Amino acid sequence: MLVRLRTRDGTERLSVPDDASRAGDLxxxxxxxxxxxxxxxxxSTNQALLTAHDDALAPFRAEFADDNALLSALxxxxxxxxxxxxxxxxxxxxxxxxxxxxxxGAKMTVDDLVAKHIRIERQDQPVCASVSFERAAANQFxxxxxxxxxxxxxxxxxxxGTVDAQTKEVKVxxxxxxxxxxxxxxxxxxxxxxxEEWKRVQAVAKLLGLEEVGCIxxxxxxxxxxxxxxxSHEITRMAVWQSAARRRxxxxxxxxxxxxDLYVTAVVKRDDGGDVHFEAFQCSTQFVDLCERGxxxxxxxxxxxxxVPGIGDGDEAMAAxxxxxxxxxxxxxxxxxxxxxxxxxxxxxxxxxxxxGIKDVREVDNDWFVVPVKILDHVHxxxxxxxxxENRLTPCGPAELKDHxxxxxxxxxxxxxxxxxxxxxxxxxxxxxxxxxxxxxxVMQKGTVLDGYKTIVEAIAGCA
Numbered sequence: 207m208l209v210r211l212r213t214r215d216g217t218e219r220l221s222v223p224d225d226a227s228r229a230g231d232l233x234x235x236x237x238x239x240x241x242x243x244x245x246x247x248x249x250s251t252n253q254a255l256l257t258a259h260d261d262a263l264a265p266f267r268a269e270f271a272d273d274n275a276l277l278s279a280l281x282x283x284x285x286x287x288x289x290x291x292x293x294x295x296x297x298x299x300x301x302x303x304x305x306x307x308x309x310x311g312a313k314m315t316v317d318d319l320v321a322k323h324i325r326i327e328r329q330d331q332p333v334c335a336s337v338s339f340e341r342a343a344a345n346q347f348x349x350x351x352x353x354x355x356x357x358x359x360x361x362x363x364x365x366x367g368t369v370d371a372q373t374k375e376v377k378v379x380x381x382x383x384x385x386x387x388x389x390x391x392x393x394x395x396x397x398x399x400x401x402e403e404w405k406r407v408q409a410v411a412k413l414l415g416l417e418e419v420g421c422i423x424x425x426x427x428x429x430x431x432x433x434x435x436x437x438s439h440e441i442t443r444m445a446v447w448q449s450a451a452r453r454r455x456x457x458x459x460x461x462x463x464x465x466x467d468l469y470v471t472a473v474v475k476r477d478d479g480g481d482v483h484f485e486a487f488q489c490s491t492q493f494v495d496l497c498e499r500g501x502x503x504x505x506x507x508x509x510x511x512x513x514v515p516g517i518g519d520g521d522e523a524m525a526a527x528x529x530x531x532x533x534x535x536x537x538x539x540x541x542x543x544x545x546x547x548x549x550x551x552x553x554x555x556x557x558x559x560x561x562x563g564i565k566d567v568r569e570v571d572n573d574w575f576v577v578p579v580k581i582l583d584h585v586h587x588x589x590x591x592x593x594x595x596e597n598r599l600t601p602c603g604p605a606e607l608k609d610h611x612x613x614x615x616x617x618x619x620x621x622x623x624x625x626x627x628x629x630x631x632x633x634x635x636x637x638x639x640x641x642x643x644x645x646x647x648x649v650m651q652k653g654t655v656l657d658g659y660k661t662i663v664e665a666i667a668g669c670a
Contacts, residue, residue: 208220233249248291250270251281252269326561331577361386363384384404471487505551592610629642629646
């Protein structure tokens with residue numbers, strides 16, 4: 207705890223460790239820190255000690271006379287003011303005084319003012335150099351959005367592929383679509399991680415040498431007046447996904463150092479002319495950091511700071527990001543977002559003032575934080591995207607497996623199984639650690655599937 211000592215020479219501060227809990231301990235600390243001998247110390251909680259005559263000091267001597275007395279019993283707590291009298295000659299210890307960082311005032315310098323502001327800066331280049339989509343996988347996702355859903359509801363997916371840490375190029379080889387309600391709920395990708403299916407997804411992807419490299423979602427039809435790239439709901443969800451990926455990659459890094467943020471979000475949308483557009487973006491590094499610090503308001507709950515899972519409560523993060531004299535201003539700023547117009551989907555609100563250009567604002571256009579990523583395409587040399595995709599309105603079961611095997615009749619059995627979605631379906635029937643490892647190895651090596659596994663697969667499909 208911290209105790210203040212006022213003497214005739216001034217006021218000084220003394221740090222008292224937790225194990226120093228008695229009056230004798232306090233005296234020893236004072237002697238060591240301020241060079242006042244223990245026998246010359248006269249302590250009291252009464253300010254009158256400093257002005258009392260020498261012949262009237264007896265009442266004060268009894269207050270701290272017992273060295274074994276607990277400081278708490280004497281009224282000495284954190285921040286307490288004690289008064290000390292002594293006869294030795296000394297000068298008060300010069301202590302560094304914290305600069306006055308009040309929001310405005312005579313002691314606020316220009317440098318202080320600039321340092322207190324968050325200046326919004328546009329990120330010209332993405333961290334990820336490019337993202338290449340496997341053609342069949344991209345067409346499989348895009349075709350379902352257009353043909354089955356008609357871009358009327360949102361659809362999310364998790365992209366798996368490979369990352370080149372040297373060139374910062376990302377390849378997307380397959381897309382997993384988790385269970386999701388058929389509505390415009392953007393949180394579905396935050397709710398799948400505790401499911402048994404997700405464990406199988408991760409296991410199969412790892413066996414195939416793939417890792418999670420990004421997310422993909424479709425945009426529904428918008429009003430003619432909506433001219434933003436992504437909405438406030440979408441960009442905050444993108445930041446949450448990107449933050450989680452960055453922390454996950456850092457945890458997996460052997461060095462434990464910061465890693466490049468190579469997580470990509472793909473957006474599929476249809477324009478007024480009926481043409482489908484496939485775009486890829488990253489949130490700017492600054493925006494992800496602002497979300498983690500609690501500076502961005504959650505568009506789903508106006509007036510509340512966005513909570514990034516794994517970082518902590520958004521309101522606590524907001525308090526940490528603002529100084530004590532700004533807490534009231536930050537709270538007022540967050541509350542002001544409750545009155546945001548319904549059409550303000552192209553902007554995000556902040557819990558404190560930020561600087562855009564030369565203006566202090568609490569509302570920032572989303573395009574400040576969106577960084578386009580170059581899109582390429584490729585054909586995977588092994589994996590196909592012919593089997594039915596899981597968790598769709600269309601069925602994905604034994605009948606589809608039978609149709610797939612009949613379609614691949616005449617091909618090697620390992621080639622017929624060279625599809626992420628069919629391997630995921632089979633993982634529910636085989637042991638992941640043994641059987642699936644052998645099956646995937648046969649697929650990857652273009653080898654021969656053991657007759658026993660072939661028989662089981664055909665039995666599942668109803669071909670036996």
